[in-house]
Amino acid sequence: MKTLDDGRDLLFVDRHVLQETTSAPAFEGLRRRGLRVRHPELTIATQDHIVSTEPGRTETTNPQGRELMTLMRRNSADNSIRHFGVEDPRQGIVHVIAPELGVALPGSVLACGDSHTSTAGGLGALGIGVGTSEVEHVLATQTLALARPRAMRIDFQGKLPQGVTAKDVILHAIGLFGIAAGQGHAIEYAGEAIRVLPVEARLTICNMSIEIGARLGLIAPDEATFAYLQGREFLPEQAVLDRAMASWRMLASDAGAGFDKELTVDCSKIAPQVTWGTTQEDVVGIDRPVPDVGAFTDAAQRDRATEAMRYMDVVPGKPLEGLPVDIAFIGSCTNARLSDLEAAAVVIEGRKVAAHVRAMVVPGSMSVKRAAEAKGLDKIFRAAGFEWRDAGCSMCVSINQDVVGPGKRCIATTNRNFENRQGPRSRTHLASPAMVAAAAVAGAITDVRKMIAS
Amino acid sequence: MKTPFQNFTGIAATMPAANINTDAIIPASFLRTAHADMGKGLFGLLRYDDEGKERPDFVLNREPFRRASILFAGENFGCGSSREAAAWALKQFGFKCVFAPSFADIFYENAFRNGVLAAVVAPEDLEALTALPPEGNVQPFFEVDLSAGTIARMDGTVVAFRIAASRRDALIRGDDEIDMTLKHADDIAAFHAEGLIARPWLHAPLTQKERS
Ligand code: SF4
Numbered sequence: 001m002k003t004l005d006d007g008r009d010l011l012f013v014d015r016h017v018l019q020e021t022t023s024a025p026a027f028e029g030l031r032r033r034g035l036r037v038r039h040p041e042l043t044i045a046t047q048d049h050i051v052s053t054e055p056g057r058t059e060t061t062n063p064q065g066r067e068l069m070t071l072m073r074r075n076s077a078d079n080s081i082r083h084f085g086v087e088d089p090r091q092g093i094v095h096v097i098a099p100e101l102g103v104a105l106p107g108s109v110l111a112c113g114d115s116h117t118s119t120a121g122g123l124g125a126l127g128i129g130v131g132t133s134e135v136e137h138v139l140a141t142q143t144l145a146l147a148r149p150r151a152m153r154i155d156f157q158g159k160l161p162q163g164v165t166a167k168d169v170i171l172h173a174i175g176l177f178g179i180a181a182g183q184g185h186a187i188e189y190a191g192e193a194i195r196v197l198p199v200e201a202r203l204t205i206c207n208m209s210i211e212i213g214a215r216l217g218l219i220a221p222d223e224a225t226f227a228y229l230q231g232r233e234f235l236p237e238q239a240v241l242d243r244a245m246a247s248w249r250m251l252a253s254d255a256g257a258g259f260d261k262e263l264t265v266d267c268s269k270i271a272p273q274v275t276w277g278t279t280q281e282d283v284v285g286i287d288r289p290v291p292d293v294g295a296f297t298d299a300a301q302r303d304r305a306t307e308a309m310r311y312m313d314v315v316p317g318k319p320l321e322g323l324p325v326d327i328a329f330i331g332s333c334t335n336a337r338l339s340d341l342e343a344a345a346v347v348i349e350g351r352k353v354a355a356h357v358r359a360m361v362v363p364g365s366m367s368v369k370r371a372a373e374a375k376g377l378d379k380i381f382r383a384a385g386f387e388w389r390d391a392g393c394s395m396c397v398s399i400n401q402d403v404v405g406p407g408k409r410c411i412a413t414t415n416r417n418f419e420n421r422q423g424p425r426s427r428t429h430l431a432s433p434a435m436v437a438a439a440a441v442a443g444a445i446t447d448v449r450k451m452i453a454s
Numbered sequence: 455m456k457t458p459f460q461n462f463t464g465i466a467a468t469m470p471a472a473n474i475n476t477d478a479i480i481p482a483s484f485l486r487t488a489h490a491d492m493g494k495g496l497f498g499l500l501r502y503d504d505e506g507k508e509r510p511d512f513v514l515n516r517e518p519f520r521r522a523s524i525l526f527a528g529e530n531f532g533c534g535s536s537r538e539a540a541a542w543a544l545k546q547f548g549f550k551c552v553f554a555p556s557f558a559d560i561f562y563e564n565a566f567r568n569g570v571l572a573a574v575v576a577p578e579d580l581e582a583l584t585a586l587p588p589e590g591n592v593q594p595f596f597e598v599d600l601s602a603g604t605i606a607r608m609d610g611t612v613v614a615f616r617i618a619a620s621r622r623d624a625l626i627r628g629d630d631e632i633d634m635t636l637k638h639a640d641d642i643a644a645f646h647a648e649g650l651i652a653r654p655w656l657h658a659p660l661t662q663k664e665r666s
Contacts, residue, residue, distance in 0.1 A: 001645045002638070006620030010638060012645055014656040022537065024488045033632070039646070041659035050486065064486050071488060082660070108656055115536035115560055129560055131538035133567035133631070141635045143642055149559075179473060180530040183556060213533065215559040233662050236655045244655035279473055304471065397535075399482040406504070416534060418477045420499045 001143070008145045011128075013138050015103055015110040018045035018081070019094045020065075020072035021399065022113035026136035027075040037079040038142040044103055045076045046084040048093045050400050053362050053389040059086055062400050079139075090233070092365020092391040095119035095127075095333035099203060100367055102232025106221035106248040111138050116333050116415065118209040121218030122202035123225055124251060129215055149216060150260040152185040156193035158268030163449040165343065166201035167335055167413070167432035169193065170208045171273040173265050175283040182214025185261065189219050193267040199228040200339045207334045208415055211280045221248050272448055274320050275417045275430040277308035282417070284320070286435070286447045292317045311419055312427050313409075320429070320445045327410040328359040328440035329422075330386075332396035335413035335433050336364030341372045344437035345380045347451055353385035354443025360387040362394040362402075386440070398423040411439045456569050458628035462550065463597045464523035467513050468584045474527060475534035476561060480543040492539055493546030514547070524596055524605075526584055527554040529577075532561025541568045551598055553580065553605065553615055566621060567631060571600065579613035600626060 001012045016039075023045070030037070037043065050065030051057065059069050069086070076083035084090045090097060095116050098104040106124035110117065113135040120127035128144060130137075138144060154173060174181075189205050197205070202219045209217025226245060235241055271285030282305070284290060290309065293316050296302035309316055314323065330336065330344050341361060353359040361381050363369040369391060372378060378388045394402040396414040403423030404410045410428050413436050417428040429445065438448035484495030501512050508515040514522065525544070531554040532540060541564040544552065551571035565572035575583075583596070583605060597606040600622060606612045623629075635642075649657035 002641060006618070006624075008620075010635065010642075012642065012649070015660075021485065042657075044660065067487055103660065105655060113536060115534065129536045131536050131541070131560060131564035131567065133538060133564065137632050137635065140632050141639070141642060142646070143635055143638075145631065145635065179533065180556065180558075183530065184559060210534070210560075213530065213558065234660045235663070236658065236661075240654050240658070244653075247653075300470075300472065397482050399486060416477070418475050418534060420481055421477055424481075424483065424499055424504065 004145060008147050011109050011144050011146055013111045013142050013144055014042060014108040015098070016043040016138050016142070017094050017098050017103065017110065017112040018043065018072070018076070018135070019049055019112070019114060020047045020068045021049040022132050023075065023135055024068060024071040026113070026132050026139055027071070027079070029136045030139055033140065035140045037081065037139045040080045042142065044082045044084065045072055046091055046094055046097060047072055047086055048091070048391070049393045049397060051086050051392040052400055053392045053394045053402060055388070055390050057086060057390055065400055089366050089370070092367065093333045093336070093393055095203075095207060096337060096364035096368065099123055100232065100365060102229060102235040105229070105244070106225060107251050111144055115210045116207050118215065118217040119203050119207040119333055121206035121209065121216065122199060122204075123228070124218055124221030124248070126216060126218065127206070129210060149186040150184055151188070151257065152182060152214070152261040152263070153188045153190055153259040155262065155264045156189065156191035156267050157264060158193060158266050160193060160267050161270065163272055163434065163452055164270050165432040165434065166197055166204040168270055168273040169265070169267055170205050171275065171280065171283045171430060172270045174208065174212050174280045175273070176265065177212060177263060179211060179279050179281045180213040182209060182212040182217075185214050186216035186218070187212070187214045189217065194219055195222070198339060199224055200337045203337070204334055208280070211415055221251060272432060272435050274411070274435065274445060275428075276312060276314050276320055277305065278311055278417055278419050279308070280415070280417060280430065282308055283430070286321060286445070289317050289319045290314050321447060322444050324409070324444045325357060325411045325429070325439050326408040327404055328353070328357055328436050329362070329395045329410055329412040329414065330360065330433055330436050331362030331364070331394050332412070332414040333364060334415045336362060336368065338368050338371050340413065340433040341368070341377050342375070344433040345377045347434050347437035347448060348384040348386070348441065349380050351384055351441045353440045357440050357443055359385060359440040360389060360395070362389045363391050365391045384441070395422050397421070398426070404428070411436050411445060455633075456628040456630055459569060459571060459600055459625040461597070461599045461601070462523070463595055464550065465518050465521050466524035466526055466594050466596045467519040467522035468526040469513065470526070470528050470584070472528040473530045473533055476532055476537050476540035477534055479532065479540040480537060485537065485539055492543035493548070496543040496547045518594065521548065523548050523550045524598065525549050525552045526580055527552055529555045531557050532565070533558035536560045538564040538567070541565045541570055545570050555580065566625070569625065569628070571598070571617070571625060573615035573617045575605070575613060575615045582611060583607055583613055
């Protein structure tokens with residue numbers, strides 16, 4: 001809305017989304033200042049990170065998380081903020097519910113105290129992930145001061161091969177460019193491979209912007225976006241929506257913009273991706289071996305890769321295929337929407353989870369869960385031996401009770417394979433829902449393409 | 455008003471690895487309550503073993519680095535999760551500044567908001583600072599001068615760090631970002647009022663439709 005003296009832009013925040021683990025001190029700060037929430041009517045809150053995902057859970061099922069959950073509920077009530085708690089049919093992971101409720105809109109500025117807020121970029125929204133002080137800033141002023149990021153564009157060319165998904169595409173890009181490539185940038189994902197992606201897959205791509213180092217990532221909205229939005233719960237009335245659509249169509253046509261950095265990815269040769277190390281750039285196609293340490297010419301990088309291989313207990317130069325897994329986790333704001341569960345269910349149907357594997361599905365929201373049940377997916381998962389749980393972040397961040405366990409190996413549809421991310425000494429391999437489903441059945445990391453072909 | 459940043463002399467610890475993420479700086483297992491002891495949780499899973507005992511080889515478990523107030527770090531420091539607890543944990547431990555060749559965007563903002571100086575130092579300058587001087591027995595004391603933008607080692611080695619002038623001045627004055635923004639309250643209100651007419655889909659209250 002205006003440029004500040006120091007050159008930063010003061011942005012009006014059209015939508016503010018709150019979650020329980022990063023907001024409590026922000027409300028405390030607000031009270032200390034004697035301020036009230038400036039625009040509670042533009043704000044929603046949910047409980048997602050620390051909630052239990054036990055089917056039928058309540059706020060007390062995870063006693064450790066009770067304090068933060070209660071605070072979220074109370075702070076919302078005290079400030080007239082809509083709150084979707086564990087009992088609410090709309091509860092779910094912030095980045096899953098903001099799009100599915102029609103809270104995130106093309107061209108909107110959406111802030112959330114969470115680094116994956118760029119997910120909403122899949123609808124053409126400017127999703128800004130912020131820390132708790134900035135949450136307080138938004139609560140108090142409904143604005144954010146942002147240094148204008150440099151512009152980066154990644155052009156995804158070609159057609160995705162069979163068995164290759166949005167998750168594989170973004171992991172592959174991170175592998176090519178590295179986890180810091182987007183630092184200080186806003187990324188536009190473009191190109192023919194992106195244009196044909198359904199909206200939920202676009203959300204997956206934008207979700208992982210932070211994993212390539214960028215706080216912001218987006219895809220220009222198009223007819224697919226507008227179709228996705230139809231009928232969403234918090235959309236404005238039709239007359240207003242018609243005006244909005246007209247303005248969104250203008251947004252999409254803002255081509256010819258200059259970029260500070262332009263990169264290209266050839267999608268036609270991507271294989272399903274799996275990470276072997278402890279950052280997302282440590283990734284290979286399932287048909288390729290883990291790199292040889294000798295392949296790292298830089299000494300510091302070689303040391304880091306060696307340490308990552310030791311932590312993950314993988315062998316340099318050997319393929320990941322065949323490596324037994326203890327846990328197969330389908331969930332998170334990256335890959336727990338209906339289409340993700342469908343993709344996994346196709347692989348699972350008529351098969352059984354290997355005896356030594358704990359396999360679980362944690363839908364991204366309770367709406368996703370209901371939609372999946374309406375299609376009978378729950379039956380497929382359960383019959384195969386998967387746990388069918390309630391919505392939350394769960395094993396993506398393991399701040400609730402769902403942890404992988406020391407030394408255990410997990411293949412997950414999540415976004416972070418950092419050391420200890422899924423609990424102390426956990427080992428995480430990131431992959432697509434189909435690849436996680438395939439590993440659950442095989443009991444080991446495997447190439448899903450062999451399963452869908454047979 | 456926040457506490458203004460003052461020049462100081464302190465002990466520096468070095469963690470040269472690139473990409474130290476906020477999960478490593480403050481693991482989720484230390485964040486399950488509203489008032490957790492963040493200083494204790496700093497680098498929790500690197501600092502303590504499974505039984506909660508200190509790992510003797512970790513830098514912050516050694517003297518004199520238990521009293522460190524300066525951190526020399528590697529590239530892309532603070533990547534990953536937006537958790538501001540990373541900045542709180544560093545601050546509560548006693549760190550006043552982090553110097554690295556580059557920072558992740560959200561951590562950089564979080565540090566600044568907490569009056570922790572995060573400033574960019576060229577890799578070769580960081581190396582010059584952290585390499586031991588010839589006699590090898592100089593204590594790891596460094597003087598940080600924010601207005602001059604320099605870090606000086608006691609043997610006379612001085613290097614410059616980079617920070618935007620506006621950020622530097624805000625730290626020195628102890629500006630509070632929310633107070634600063636509230637000075638624009640009238641403009642913000644006017645923008646919203648105008649938006650209600652021009653962009654009602656963004657600015658009108660979120661209202662839910664009948665659930666079918
Ligand atoms: S699912 Fe994982 S990445 Fe997404 S918001 Fe939750 S904890 Fe963060």
